[in-house]
Amino acid sequence: KELQEFLMVEKQKAQFNAQIHEFNDFCWDKCVEKTGNKLDSKTETCLTNCVDRFIDVSLLITNRFAQLL
Amino acid sequence: KELQEFLMVEKQKAQFNAQIHEFNDFCWDKCVEKTGNKLDSKTETCLTNCVDRFIDVSLLITNRFAQLL
């Protein structure tokens, strides 16, 4: 039983990490133009907003899809 | 035996759907520029032709490849 719980937690962590890889891949292409000595604040804001808006779009589409069914 | 048949039919349906996802992904990028209140007839024709020409290219390449072997 403890083993099962342990495995489930590890699986969730792996899914969380996989999701971040996807977001970072997508939002990097959207937001990062130049790669200097650090990310400028405009790029940082874009990256953070990109993640939140992506989730917004995903929720909007999922909820609307559920209504259409 | 009936179970096997049932599973095979379901597997084919899943492959058919996976293929449509791929075609739609590819042909959407090729054909759809603006997303208004409906797809205009030019876009609709492009989507239908895109699927058929994609299959033509695939068959042409597969047959030619078989000849080269």
Added chain:
Amino acid sequence: KELQEFLMVEKQKAQFNAQIHEFNDFCWDKCVEKTGNKLDSKTETCLTNCVDRFIDVSLLITNRFAQLL
């Protein structure tokens, strides 16, 4: 034991081929513009260099990452 060795060799070949598919996909987009009667020498050089530079970048990143840990 011979079977294991055989399977391992086959697995390595499969990984080698998968790697070539990836390199060819990536370097084709980077280097090939027109597809005439043959690849011109500039394109050929670009393809060969693309593979070697890709591996260089990969090694550079992997070694630097190991140092940061």
Added chain:
Amino acid sequence: QVKQQIAVANAQELLTKMTEKCFKKCINKPGTSLDSSEQKCVAMCMDRYMDSWNLVSKAYSLRIQRERNNM
């Protein structure tokens, strides 16, 4: 149950693709919230993506039939 699993997998793939395609079409510069024009654009884009899916599905079915008849 197999049928259901496939139906769910199919819907999930559709939702994933629509999210990506419609984000690209509608969110030019991600702001602090989805404004109403972005929301409207996403809703329309979603409907068009499903229209496109239906067209593609029909074209593919017809093609499979034609190929079978030619055999």
Added chain:
Amino acid sequence: QVKQQIAVANAQELLTKMTEKCFKKCINKPGTSLDSSEQKCVAMCMDRYMDSWNLVSKAYSLRIQRERNNM
């Protein structure tokens, strides 16, 4: 049989990639049929893709050898 399966998988992957890459290179606006110039373009593109595959394969093999010698 394992060998054959890998060979088949490898050929299928190659055919899939060539179809996608050569459609993108040769079919600008999908019409009601593949016209002869599109067919010719696809055939040439396919040959070039295989040339490229061979070059890439050779470059990768040489690199692996060099890395082994340096160890």
Added chain:
Amino acid sequence: QVKQQIAVANAQELLTKMTEKCFKKCINKPGTSLDSSEQKCVAMCMDRYMDSWNLVSKAYSLRIQRERNNM
């Protein structure tokens, strides 16, 4: 051991993505070797990609928390 496997898988995915993204950003025309400006660009790009990963990870964690509180 499961933890380690996931950590390794995670690092490998990160290395793969960084290699692809930073090659695209830094190697315009692949030459006979990585020159020093390309090497410097790759090193900086790598640091920025990890910065971006940390920002994205933080934004995603915060969002999950907010969604949980709203439930």
